[in-house]
Amino acid sequence: MKPDPKTVLTGTHFLKGNDAVCEGAISAGCNFVAGYPITPSTDIIERISKRFPFTGGTFIQMEDELSSSIAVSGAVWGGAKAMTVTSGPGFSLMMENIGYAAMTETPCVFVDVQRGGPSTGLPTLPGQADMMQARWGSHGDYQIIALCPESPQECYDLTIKAFNLSEEYRVPVLLMTDECVGHMSERVVIPPADEIELSPRRYTTLPPSEFHLFRPGKDLVPDMIKAGDGYHVHVSGLTHDEHGRPVITPECQDALVRRLVNKIRQNEPKIRMVEEDIPDDSDVILVSYGISSRIVFLVRELARKEGIKAGIIRPIVVWPFPEEVFRKAAKKSRPFVVVEMNMGQIVYEVERCAAGQAKTYLVPHAGGTVHNPEDILKIIREAVK
């Protein structure tokens, strides 16, 4: 499926990351956005509100992030491709309805332009400390997909990717950017519409009499309908059977939750996106994602001048975590140095996958600005000693 060429701003532009998210969403066919202003994400809804009257979309500014995040689910069941956009404090409020979207298998996109926290924290400055919240923030067991762009170009590309993954797996997909990527301006190439591939919604071809709302296909993902098509479905956040009927038993819970988790875990190799560059003679492996990786690429050059050779792993899809990539890399026992703008989150995943085979170091940072290269170098020197 291709986007409507009238909506795609084909060409080479100089765009902020946040603007690129907006254009990525429009190219992906997004036609519903609900949001509540919060720095540093607001410019996304500002641009959306300007563009949507001309692309056939509906933007609504809701009273808060609770309503924005559930309006998205309502819109999707009404047939829209929908997104909401926020930062730190708003992301906390959205947890309730990320859980609802996961439970009801509602394909939709949440964008978190991360800022420093906790609480109101650093409204105008970057952070990467919502990564575990993205994974675990709503109560109960479920699995989402989260992507981390490192540039305005990736903001554009990965927003489209986020919509595609949400449709393929019927899952909320979280685009985890940050203030720095959101507000840096760089060259963004927007391809012609016919070079953009979109995943269509998985609408059923079965008639209402044969259709079960939550009966999965081979890939564990069920097909969908939209309201008004005559299927008379019941969609509930309660534990439900294949018909969508609430069934409050351990057996039904087990079948449903296992599938919700496994439809992502089992398909992880297909969902995986990792930038990996580990020359055979590497002394150390630098791990980073999003904005932090921009510094890490620079630090790799600085380390080389000191005679230290560094490999790089940059997960682009951070959730589900690309465990296999790290397990393999750990086999040669080269230390991992994890660079992230928080006091240690993804480092736990790396350490878990290293499973004692390789040492794991963290370069922590409380947020507000990117890492100082020297702080990273210091840990690298220690790691290779």
Next chain:
Amino acid sequence: MSVAVSNPIPVNPVEKYLRMERIPHIWCPGCGIGTALNAFIRALDEAGFEPDKVCVVSGIGCTGRVAGYVNLDSFHTTHGRAIPFATGLKLANPELKIVVFSGDGDLIAIGGNHFIHAAQKNMDITVICVNNFNYAMTGGQYGPTTPISAQTSTAPWGSYQAPFNLPKLAESAGAVYVARWTTYHVRQMKKSILEALRKKGFSFVEIISQCPTLYGRRNKFRDGITHMEWFKEHSVIKDHPIPSDINLGFRTETIVGKFLDIERPTYLDAMNDRYQRIREEKGV
């Protein structure tokens, strides 16, 4: 040749709108929610909408279970969020008729902010609120509608906070249709729901209901019937009263009726008008 024809069993017109395989329902004997649902379905049948194009959205609570029993596209959302879910649904597919059916706690406490904002925007949805003066699903705690002096599980010595006056709240927030009835007033309730369904914009019907198991038991209404009889004896029908005169007290007179029926552009109409003009100006 003669064919024996047995007497056809009259089909209850309500049945085709219900998921009969889900019956028996979870509601207690004597509960008022069933009465409200019955009135809604009869109104829907009379309204003559294509059932495929009607959606019911509920939040969480005893009343919130309504969505699970209607044979329509139906959505059981998170607690308090039925209205913003309905907002997204309506904006994505304006041809749908959307009814939010939920409880007083769901719509006015945890969802209160959404309620006033959807009314202010004149979102084109019908909201039916079963007001049973308490949070029934969780065991009968006091809520935003509990009258002063009524006892609940968390107000064992009697409530002392002033309750919301829901019609007044809806009117001042911007609703275009507002009515209130009790479960005793089944005909009027059905008529008001029908009018609300046919109304463009944010329409609101409050249905004052007994909850014999929790609120009733704690407040000397022996059973559902006793409470309904009390509604019958203490209700006064007034059309277009002064909103502040329709406060609900504890065992005081209950004013019911159709309180408001006005015209105002809906959110969608206003949005479409503006964008249409802008597109024309820009020649796109």
